[in-house]
Amino acid sequence: MTDPARAQPPVRTDKLTKVFDGVTAVDGITFDIHTGEVFGVLGPNGSGKTTTIRMLCGLLTPTSGSATVAGFDVLTQSEEIRRNIGYMSQKFGMYDDLTVAENLDFYSSLYGLAGQEKKERMYELFDDLGLRPRINQLVGTLSGGWKQRISLACAIAHHPAVLFLDEPTAGVDPAARRRFWDTIYGLAKAGTTILVTTHYMDEAARCQRIAFLSRGHLIAIGTAEEVTRQFGKATIEDVFIELQERDEGVTV
Amino acid sequence: MTGTRKRKSLLVPMLRKEFIQMRRDRLTFALMIGIPIIQLILFGYAIRTEVRNLPTVVLDESRTEQSRSLVSVMEQTQNFKIVGAALSRNEVRDWMESGRARAAIVIPPEFERDIKQHKTAHAQVIVDAADPLASSAAIGGAALAASVRATALVDPHSTRPQPLDVRVRPWYNPALRSSVYIVPGIIGVLLSLTLLAIMSIAIVREREKGTFEQLVVTPISKTDIMLGKVLPFVVVGYVQMACILILGRVLFNIPIRGSVTLLFVISLGFIVANLGIGLLVSTMVKTQIQAIQLGIFFLMPNILLSGFMFPREAMPRVAQWISYALPLTYYLTVLRGILLKGIGIDHLWHETLILAAFATALIVVSVNRFSKTVS
Secondary structure (H helix, E strand, O other): OOOOOOOOOOEEEEEEEEEEOOEEEEEEEEEEEOOOOEEEEEOOOOOOHHHHHHHHHOOOOOOEEEEEEOOEEOOOOHHHHHHHEEEEOOOOOOOOOOEHHHHHHHHHHHOOOOHHHHHHHHHHHHHHOOOHHHOOOEHHHOOHHHHHHHHHHHHHOOOOOEEEEEOOOOOOOHHHHHHHHHHHHHHHHOOOEEEEEEOOHHHHHHOOEEEEEEOOEEEEEEOHHHHHHHHOOOOHHHHHHHHHHHHHHHHO | OOOOOOOOOOHHHHHHHHHHHHHHOHHHHHHHHHHHHHHHHHHHHHHHHHHHOEEEEEEEOOOOHHHHHHHHHHHHOOOEEEEEEOOOHHHHHHHHHHOOOOEEEEEOOOHHHHHHOOOOEEEEEEEEOOOHHHHHHHHHHHHHHHHHHHHHHOOOOOOOOOOEEEEEEEEOOOOOOOHHHHHHHHHHHHHHHHHHHHHHHHHHHHHHHOHHHHHHOOOOOHHHHHHHHHHHHHHHHHHHHHHHHHHHHHHHOOOOOOOHHHHHHHHHHHHHHHHHHHHHHHHHOOOHHHHHHHHHHHHHHHHHHOOOOOOHHHOOHHHHHHHHOOHHHHHHHHHHHHHHHOOOHHHHHHHHHHHHHHHHHHHHHHHHHOOOOOO
């Protein structure tokens, strides 16, 4: 964020493609995400959302095309990328047999925090995310909403420049979802760039821009208004269904 | 935070996490220690009952009071259990080849006459030495019985030669092996078995649970992940080893003639080599079931070809070549050398270096194969 050499957007993809055993999961998608933007990626299951995120995080190697995250190339600088991003995977990734505090302590340490700095950051996160009452509870015994909070805490412990959230609110109650989005907005306001995938249309409407994926194709991109106007629909949900049907009609 | 933060080792937090988890998972820890102990006891007692009651056939050509006394003393040692009488050498061979008898006591016609004439009386114990344990039990029993009978016969004032000579003739495997031969090997086999399995499962389990994906997206290096996983199990390996040694000593009288310190030092290479195989397995499989199956696949040649059960000298050449590629082969030499013969590093540096090389190579290969990506 402070690097003057980094004039390019925090996330940029160019014809990014991933093929698994002859099946194209992500098919030449190109987009930019701006600093401090909340960028939503929508699409049905199997549309390539998770594969895209995994390529951007360095967990998968793209088959072709290129991408940069926080100014670093996903093909050659994945270690630099790892230091500058936060990631919440779709599958809950915390250790069930560690407490909330132990999980956060572990991940903070992995992101290079130590001593007093680490301790202060941990308590800051406990307060910001309302985790205080649960810090000594084993993570495996927490309910969905609490699990989501500790995951987020671990993902942002190091103030990452870019935050990737893969269906972060799946299986979480509405009140917890609202609180989660408040936190997300707070982070974006502070300059964190956020890419979030979701199934929920109300959440899609909260994103500054959205991208539609279907069968690995990027089929629309823009603000909610732009996208609905472009397709002459009333809601994002209508657009979603229309685009998905059209894409399937073309490819079938 | 910028990308210029200096790279430092993240091994310490990784280790701290692993030890907290190990401490919390009491059941697994108990199994890691309990399983080898139970197996040792099973193995150990199975071996003991076997050598204590060798089914034995008697060919008594003397048919005298003296010969019957010898047979009865032999039986009292409990190493022999008389299961029948033979009338000829051919019949003895028949009993042995069919496996109905594992040993035979042969007493020649002149037995009592020799004793009476104050000559050395000869008797023979034939043993199926394909099982090295049987032969040593026979040697032990025969020597004991001979000395008991000799004491009864000897005239303290006489200067005649020893009254009794009971010779043991090993059949099928003339290169006799000691009864304690197999017991120290159990340490090596049990370490192999448990370390390989727990190591591969520990990694695959993280992958299955989804915590792995969250871990590899952090800046931790793959070397730190691997070492963080391996080192706690090195401690486990040593705890297992100490337990088996102590128990082996208490329950089965395994001799410890050499330096325990030296044994522990050399064992590091063997423990790490087995953990390395476990790591290698974990890089090849996707599920815990696959890890276990591949683990068993690696384990079988270790048990069959390392010389744990069957002497390597008697194996076909190809099996011998394979045995050279097994860490257990060298570790058995170390275990038997230190525990039974009491030899030192001057005779074992060769094995020590090979084990260290195995450990290094396996860890390096595993770390290289290990990928910080998901598929």
